[in-house]
Amino acid sequence: MNVRSVVLRWIPSVLTLLLLAGCNFNARQSYLDPKGIIAERQFDLFMVTVWVTAGIFVAVGGALAWTIWRYRERRGQEGDAIPSQSHGNPVVEIGLIVVSVGLLVVIAVPTLREIWFTHDMPKDDEVSVLASWYEGETATGAEEEVLTIKATGWQWWFAFEYPQLGIVTGNEFAIPAGKTVRVELRGGDVIHSFWVPKIAGKVDMIPGRNNWMWIRTDEPGYYYGQCAEFCGEAHAYMQFRVQVLPEEEFEQWVAERQRPPSPPAGEDWDEFIQLALNEPQSLPDKPAVLGAKLFFGKGACLQCHAIDGTIAQGLAGPNLTYVGDNGSIAAGWMEHAGMDGKIDPEQQYENLYEWIRRSEEIKPGNKMYDVPGGLKDVDLTDEDVGHLAAFLMTLKSEDDEPRELALFR
Ligand code: CUA
Numbered sequence: 001m002n003v004r005s006v007v008l009r010w011i012p013s014v015l016t017l018l019l020l021a022g023c024n025f026n027a028r029q030s031y032l033d034p035k036g037i038i039a040e041r042q043f044d045l046f047m048v049t050v051w052v053t054a055g056i057f058v059a060v061g062g063a064l065a066w067t068i069w070r071y072r073e074r075r076g077q078e079g080d081a082i083p084s085q086s087h088g089n090p091v092v093e094i095g096l097i098v099v100s101v102g103l104l105v106v107i108a109v110p111t112l113r114e115i116w117f118t119h120d121m122p123k124d125d126e127v128s129v130l131a132s133w134y135e136g137e138t139a140t141g142a143e144e145e146v147l148t149i150k151a152t153g154w155q156w157w158f159a160f161e162y163p164q165l166g167i168v169t170g171n172e173f174a175i176p177a178g179k180t181v182r183v184e185l186r187g188g189d190v191i192h193s194f195w196v197p198k199i200a201g202k203v204d205m206i207p208g209r210n211n212w213m214w215i216r217t218d219e220p221g222y223y224y225g226q227c228a229e230f231c232g233e234a235h236a237y238m239q240f241r242v243q244v245l246p247e248e249e250f251e252q253w254v255a256e257r258q259r260p261p262s263p264p265a266g267e268d269w270d271e272f273i274q275l276a277l278n279e280p281q282s283l284p285d286k287p288a289v290l291g292a293k294l295f296f297g298k299g300a301c302l303q304c305h306a307i308d309g310t311i312a313q314g315l316a317g318p319n320l321t322y323v324g325d326n327g328s329i330a331a332g333w334m335e336h337a338g339m340d341g342k343i344d345p346e347q348q349y350e351n352l353y354e355w356i357r358r359s360e361e362i363k364p365g366n367k368m369y370d371v372p373g374g375l376k377d378v379d380l381t382d383e384d385v386g387h388l389a390a391f392l393m394t395l396k397s398e399d400d401e402p403r404e405l406a407l408f409r
Contacts, residue, residue, distance in 0.1 A: 127178060130144070
């Protein structure tokens with residue numbers, strides 16, 4: 001055997017080892033590090049299958065290896081001698097059928113149990129019903145239900161709506177730790193799939209079909225989600241985040257998100273928009289103010305985006321009311337908050353700037369750039385983009401750090 005064929009023979013093994021070395025079981029989108037009750041049970045079920053199939057692998061591979069060794073060509077034997085052949089051993093044949101059926105049963109019983117478990121929301125359990133833990137205001141009659149989030153997949157972002165609490169967010173949402181949450185899943189345009197690997201397995205989001213799932217996790221923190229169904233050009237860039245908060249912090253989060261942010265100047269949004277459109281010279285010459293004027297004016301952002309409490313009510317893109325509180329932009333693709341949820345404002349500004357300036361390079365095919373009247377048709381200077389970024393950063397809950405962003409031009 002020459003050197004070349006030895007090298008060629010080893011290349012696949014070395015490549016496989018290198019690939020495996022890249023595996024990280026605790027990566028943030030790893031289902032091998034389950035944190036929610038459903039993900040944990042699905043992981044256990046997965047391990048049952050792994051052990052059963054590992055056993056089959058050892059048995060079949062062992063039998064094959066033993067046969068190869070036992071009936072190898074021996075010295076002095078003729079090259080084409082065939083060992084004595086036999087057919088039909090009832091004990092072996094029936095034994096294999098019985099063992100196969102037995103193994104299928106070993107897999108089927110826990111599989112069916114988990115299917116029923118995931119389809120049976122623990123409604124009566126006292127930690128589940130909204131009224132048993134949530135103190136704030138909810139829609140009439142909704143207290144006796146489980147907290148519900150309507151998640152809609154769009155090309156290529158996620159809309160999240162809390163009908164009982166009157167909150168809409170884009171690409172990031174929060175749930176209380178230790179409580180059951182019902183997630184209703186819809187596809188807005190094509191089929192998407194909702195997947196937070198550490199919390200629960202994927203469920204499809206299909207236009208015209210009402211899917212749902214329930215989730216629960218006891219561990220507060222940031223969880224990373226991903227669209228798991230090919231849905232077009234920017235599918236791989238379609239991510240989202242779930243913030244799991246201790247109960248009290250969740251109530252605070254809700255209270256903050258029920259108070260839309262105030263405008264960067266003036267008493268209220270109506271007054272600000274009136275002035276911005278009719279008497280712009282009367283407004284202070286600050287980046288956020290200039291950015292807001294662009295948002296409602298030349299930038300035409302309000303055609304597709306909503307800011308609660310203002311005339312911006314567009315539904316084609318993510319609701320931006322609290323975009324300044326989000327730890328990421330571009331549907332989770334550009335991040336400015338770490339796993340502790342702390343936002344780095346400089347990174348946030350840079351991400352917003354880059355996202356508006358070069359969205360077609362960052363996320364090819366994205367509709368903010370590509371639709372008629374989208375950013376490809378709007379003539380924004382670099383300065384305009386900076387002002388828009390500064391304005392978007394002010395769209396956040398008031399209880400956070402001071403909203404005046406002196407740091408940025
Ligand atoms: Cu949405 Cu893939």
